[in-house]
Amino acid sequence: MKKALKLTAAALAAISALSCTVFAVSAEDADASFVQEDIPLSGGWTVNDSYVAMSKNPEAKAAFKKATKDYAGWSFKALALLGTQVVAGTNYAILVKADELNPDGGATQIKVMYIYEDLKGNAEITGFQTIIGEQLMGGFTANSGLFTISKNETVYSAYKKAMKELVGVSYSPVAYLGSQIVSGTNYLVLCRSKGVYPGASYGWSLVTIYSNLNGDASVGDIQALDLGNMDNTGDNMTVSIGNPWTEYKSVEEAAKAAGVTFEVPEKFGSYKISYIQAMEGIAEVRFSNGDDTITVRKGTGVDDISGDYNEYKSISEKEINGSTATLKGSGKGVSAAVWTDGKCSYSVVSDRALTAKSMESIISKIK
Template sequence: MKTKLMSVLLCAAVMGAMTVSVFAAERNENVPGGGETSPLRAEASETLHDQTHRYPIEVNGEALAASACVMIPLRAVAEPLGFTVTWDNGSVLVDNGIIHTKVTIGVDRYVITTSREDLVGMSAPFSLGAAPYVVEGVTYVPLGLIHALLGNQEGTVTLDGNKISIQTKPVELANPFVSCETLEEAERIAGFSLELPGQLPDWIRRTTMRAVDSAMIEVTFEGQDRELMIRKGTGSQDISGDYNVYDSEKVCSVDGCRVVVRGTGGKAAVAVWTRDGYTYAVSAEPGVEPEMMTALAAAVR
C-alpha cells in the first residue's frame, strides 16, 4: 500500500463562508485497475457533529469562516452496506432495494427515497456542501450521503482517531403522509388543489388518497391487479418515486408542458412534468399505451 494525495477541492461559497473538500486515497497496485480508494484519514476523535459532516478549521487558534467536507469513494463504501451502485444516463443510482438515491455528478443536491409501502419514500432535496465528482473512474461523494442513506441516525457514522467507523442500524424514515377520506381533505392538508382526469379506466375498484402537509397529494387507483398513481407536489423535483430503469425515455409536449415518459416494451410506465410551480407524476403498473399516459398528463392539473 502507498498513500497518495489525490485532490484538494474548494466547495462553493455560501453566504460568504467557504467549505474545503479534502480526501486522501490509498491505491493497491496489485489489484486490477488500481483498486478502490479509502476514506479521508482525519486526525479527530469525535462523533460527526451534523448531517452535513462539515468540520470547523482553526489557524493558530483562530476560527476561520471555512470548514472541511469529507469526500469518500462511493462504491467502495456503499456496496459493503448492501447498496448497488450503477450508472444511469450520466447519474449514479445507489439502491439497496428499499432505500434509493440518484447522484448527479457536479450537482450538490440530493434526495433520499424509499419503496416501503408504509413510508413516504422521499426526503426533501438537501445539500451536503460539496458536489459529487469522478477521479480516475472513481466517484466521490460527501460522507454525509452515507449518513443520510442510513437514516441520519446518531452513532451510525463516527470518527475515532484516524478511522471513520460506520455502524448500520435499522433505517426508519418518518412518514409525513396523512390518509384522507376525500380529495377535499387532501387538498386542505397540502394547501393546493388537484384536478383529476374526468375519465378513468373501468377496472378501478379502490381509490386511496394521502397528503403531505403543504407539499404533496397522492391518489392511487387499484383493481384487477393494476394500479394507477397520480401525484402533485410543490417545487420541480421528480416526485414519482420510481427508480426503475426503463428501455425508453421520450420527451413530448403536452399542452405546452415538457413531459418525460419512461417505459418498456412500447408501454408507458411513468410520466413526470412541471407546470405553474408544481411538479406532477403519473405511474401505471403494468404500463399503459403512451397515448393514454399523455392524455392523463393533459388532464391532471
C-alpha cells in the first residue's frame, strides 16, 4: 500500500482538473520535435514544444553559461529548456540539477532556474522553482545519475506499465527526477503533456509512478508544473541557496581561509589569474584568456571537489608528480582532471578542452 507522498516540490501547482481516468501516455522520445505552434501560458510563458536538450537551444545555453559562470557555492547542470517568456529581452525556464559545493558532502536538488537575458546579451539568474529540495526523512531523493528515463530501465519499465491504460491526455517523459522509498518505490518523472482534443495546449506535469515490491506499477499522482511560479511566492516553500564563498585578493589569503597550502603560477600560457575565492575547506583560482576559463581548486580531504558533473566519453589516468590524476574529456581534448595526494584533493576544469600535454603541464605546476 502506498504511503503519503512527501514532495519537497516548492514549484508544484494544483493537480490537473481532469480525473485520473482520462490520462494517457505517448512513448515519444523526450527530444522528439512537435509541429504544433507554441501556446502561451498564463503570465506570458510559452511551453517549449520542440527539442528540450540544451544542445538544441543555443541561445538558452549561452544565457545559462553567462548567468551561472560566477555563481558561487553551487554547481548547476542544465537538463532541459522548459519554456520562454518574451519581455524586454527574454526569460528562460531551464530544468537544472543543483549540487551544493561542500567538502563535507553537499545536497543535490532539482529546480527550474529562471534566467533573464536583456537585449544587450547580459544574463542573470532571477529565481528558482524547487521540485526536489533538501532531502527530508521519507521524502524524495534527487536523481544524481542519468536523467533520460530510457537510460533507467527499472524506472522506464514501471512508467510504461503504469501509464498504458490512461486516456484523454498524452504524456511524453522528459526526465527521471528522483525517487522515494515507501513500501516499494515512488518515481518522479517530468512529462510534457497535452490533452487529446482539438486546440489543446502543451504543459508540464510531474508524474509519480508507484512500483510495489512485486513489480506492479500504478500512477500515484499527477501534478501540473506551472512556469513562473518561483520560490518565495504563493504556497512555495523557501529553499535558500546561500553563498559560502568569499573573494580574496591573493592565493595566499584564500589558502589560509580554506585551511590549506596552495601554490599556482600566475599564468598558464595565455590564461592569467582573474578571480580568487575560498570557502571552508576549498580554495579556488580562476584563470582566463578573455574568452574561456580554467578553474583550479585545492581542498581538504580526498573527495572530488571539482564541482564538475558533466559526463565524459573518455576517462584515463596519468601519473604526475607522484599522484595519479584522472583525466576526463570528450573527443580528442581533456576538459577536467581530479587527483589527491592522500591528504588533500585537487581539480582542474577548463571551459575549452585542452590537449593532454597542456593539462598535464598545468597539473604539474599545482601544489
